[in-house]
Amino acid sequence: xxxxxxxxxxxxxxxxxxxxxxxxxxxxxxxxxxxxxxxxxxxxxxxxxxxxxxxxxxxxxxxxxxxxxxxxxxxxxxxxxxxxxxxxxxxxxxxxxxxxxxxxxxxxxxxxxxxxxxxxxxxxxxxxxxxxxxxxxxxxxxxxxxxxxxxxxxxxxxxxxxxxxxxxxxxxxxxxxxxxxxxxxxxxxxxxxxxxxxxxxxxxxxxxxxxxxxxxxxxxxxxxxxxxxxxxxxxxxxxxxxxxxxxxxxxxxxxxxxxxxxxxxxxxxxxxxxxxxxxxxxxxxxxxxxxxxxxxxxxxxxxxxxxxxxxxxxxxxxxxxxxxxxxxxxxxxxxxxxxxxxxxxxxxxxxxxxxxxxxxxxxxxxxxxxxxxxxxxxxx
Amino acid sequence: xxxxxxxxxxxxxxxxxxxxxxxxxxxxxxxxxxxxxxxxxxxxxxxxxxxxxxxxxxxxxxxxxxxxxxxxxxxxxxxxxxxxxxxxxxxxxxxxxxxxxxxxxxxxxxxxxxxxxxxxxxxxxxxxxxxxxxxxxxxxxxxxxxxxxxxxxxxxxxxxxxxxxxxxxxxxxxxxxxxxxxxxxxxxxxxxxxxxxxxxxxxx
Numbered sequence: 001x002x003x004x005x006x007x008x009x010x011x012x013x014x015x016x017x018x019x020x021x022x023x024x025x026x027x028x029x030x031x032x033x034x035x036x037x038x039x040x041x042x043x044x045x046x047x048x049x050x051x052x053x054x055x056x057x058x059x060x061x062x063x064x065x066x067x068x069x070x071x072x073x074x075x076x077x078x079x080x081x082x083x084x085x086x087x088x089x090x091x092x093x094x095x096x097x098x099x100x101x102x103x104x105x106x107x108x109x110x111x112x113x114x115x116x117x118x119x120x121x122x123x124x125x126x127x128x129x130x131x132x133x134x135x136x137x138x139x140x141x142x143x144x145x146x147x148x149x150x151x152x153x154x155x156x157x158x159x160x161x162x163x164x165x166x167x168x169x170x171x172x173x174x175x176x177x178x179x180x181x182x183x184x185x186x187x188x189x190x191x192x193x194x195x196x197x198x199x200x201x202x203x204x205x206x207x208x209x210x211x212x213x214x215x216x217x218x219x220x221x222x223x224x225x226x227x228x229x230x231x232x233x234x235x236x237x238x239x240x241x242x243x244x245x246x247x248x249x250x251x252x253x254x255x256x257x258x259x260x261x262x263x264x265x266x267x268x269x270x271x272x273x274x275x276x277x278x279x280x281x282x283x284x285x286x287x288x289x290x291x292x293x294x295x296x297x298x299x300x301x302x303x304x305x306x307x308x309x310x311x312x313x314x315x316x317x318x319x320x321x322x323x324x325x326x327x328x329x330x331x332x333x334x335x336x337x338x339x340x341x342x343x344x345x346x347x348x349x350x351x352x353x354x355x356x357x358x359x360x361x362x363x364x365x366x367x368x369x370x371x372x373x374x375x376x377x378x379x380x
Numbered sequence: 381x382x383x384x385x386x387x388x389x390x391x392x393x394x395x396x397x398x399x400x401x402x403x404x405x406x407x408x409x410x411x412x413x414x415x416x417x418x419x420x421x422x423x424x425x426x427x428x429x430x431x432x433x434x435x436x437x438x439x440x441x442x443x444x445x446x447x448x449x450x451x452x453x454x455x456x457x458x459x460x461x462x463x464x465x466x467x468x469x470x471x472x473x474x475x476x477x478x479x480x481x482x483x484x485x486x487x488x489x490x491x492x493x494x495x496x497x498x499x500x501x502x503x504x505x506x507x508x509x510x511x512x513x514x515x516x517x518x519x520x521x522x523x524x525x526x527x528x529x530x531x532x533x534x535x536x537x538x539x540x541x542x543x544x545x546x547x548x549x550x551x552x553x554x555x556x557x558x559x560x561x562x563x564x565x566x567x568x569x570x571x572x573x574x575x576x577x578x579x580x581x582x583x584x
Binding site: 142 | 437440442443445446570571572573574575577580581
């Protein structure tokens with residue numbers, strides 16, 4: 001298989017790419033070690049049978065992944081089945097022209113094993129470094145993405161907007177593989193405008209679903225599904241939904257809690273705040289046995305419906321590489337096979353699988369013309 | 381008789397607290413004033429001390445947890461608010477401001493609010509005008525003109541206590557009047573879509 005699984009739900013991992021000292025030893029990996037660890041983790045993901053590896057994009061310490069397509073291109077060359085994605089691609093501060101070029105190039109190199117998740121980025125100082133202003137976050141996301149779509153779907157683009165220099169007779173190269181642009185997810189924690197954007201275009205919507213209560217996810221997915229149907233892309237339960245998740249496992253639940261607690265207590269984002277017990281109750285974080293992770297994850301379906309992609313955050317907060325690889329063994333061997341089986345048994349036939357290059361290409365061919373010439377599947 | 385929701389935020393830190401005493405007096409007086417206007421008030425008191433850890437966690441995680449979430453929802457759904465803080469180091473209590481810091485944008489916008497403070501001496505009384513009122517003004521709350529300060533001597537009986545009773549009565553009447561003028565509150569929903577996609581996209 002060349003372009004990811006097509007037979008149901010996709011499971012994978014997403015990484016933030018933080019360089020965080022291991023709180024149990026005080027040791028901080030070098031950037032080189034962290035970058036190579038991310039690659040090792042991606043290769044491991046394929047080895048244990050996961051479908052997706054997604055990398056974050058950041059332009060400030062303590063994060064290393066400022067150049068996602070460089071990393072994903074390298075991983076593409078060393079994998080065969082793994083679908084490469086982002087979590088997220090900054091649609092606000094990146095030039096949409098460069099996104100169009102970089103990811104089309106990656107798509108060719110990876111034989112179509114590429115999709116993207118658009119996000120705005122919430123770090124105020126990053127925006128002015130790229131000539132932008134965080135207060136325009138939503139407007140930037142909307143305008144830049146509208147341009148990106150055209151660059152992938154129209155061979156020659158004339159364009160004028162608010163944030164970028166105008167384009168005259170511009171052709172973004174290379175053209176998308178087989179005339180099929182990469183599938184796009186839109187990620188947001190609590191901005192209804194982004195759920196609306198995803199619904200309008202019939203794109204996927206990804207709820208970060210970590211660090212936040214499930215109610216946020218439930219509301220955002222509910223809105224996205226309702227608007228997806230409103231815009232005529234299918235019924236609400238056919239909308240393309242992805243969720244994040246965060247787990248730490250050991251055979252025995254108590255061992256998992258004992259081992260993970262110092263990482264939790266000192267983690268970026270939520271560390272030095274609520275207790276591990278409070279946070280596992282309030283958010284989808286699960287620390288325990290593989291069976292507990294299976295049960296909790298199957299429960300996500302109860303409040304978002306049947307969904308297409310589940311990504312886990314496995315490698316943050318200073319967890320050593322060895323531990324992360326052990327976690328991936330547990331995920332790949334004990335958790336995901338059960339989740340695949342159980343979710344598949346529950347999913348009605350009319351709920352689609354996650355789109356892949358192959359499925360999008362087949363759909364375009366069925367429509368009778370190359371996707372690049374197909375009118376946008378969006379309302380007038 | 382129609383009904384309205386009154387939420388009392390009391391951020392006294394000792395128990396028993398004179399802040400809570402002041403809050404209760406203001407609440408009772410407001411209930412009486414509303415009754416005169418034909419409105420039954422449903423009173424809910426948020427004792428800030430009980431949620432102090434959750435409030436700090438809310439600052440760190442960005443979301444309200446546990447029982448604190450219920451209180452946040454109640455504040456958002458309130459038709460009127462009575463906000464009472466002790467004076468600590470020449471201003472409102474830090475935890476009182478922290479509570480306001482974590483409320484959703486617009487949670488108090490347009491909401492009638494009575495402000496009050498308790499302190500050891502009347503020399504602190506203008507903190508209500510110089511510190512508390514500007515914060516609520518920034519939050520676009522409708523703060524009633526009378527702010528009630530209660531110093532130690534106001535609880536001692538005599539003329540000072542009469543004066544406190546009078547100030548409480550005036551603030552309560554002003555708050556009740558503002559509440560009565562309005563339709564029942566519709567809490568803001570941060571997840572609600574306020575514009576469809578065509579309106580969101582920039583126009584040429």
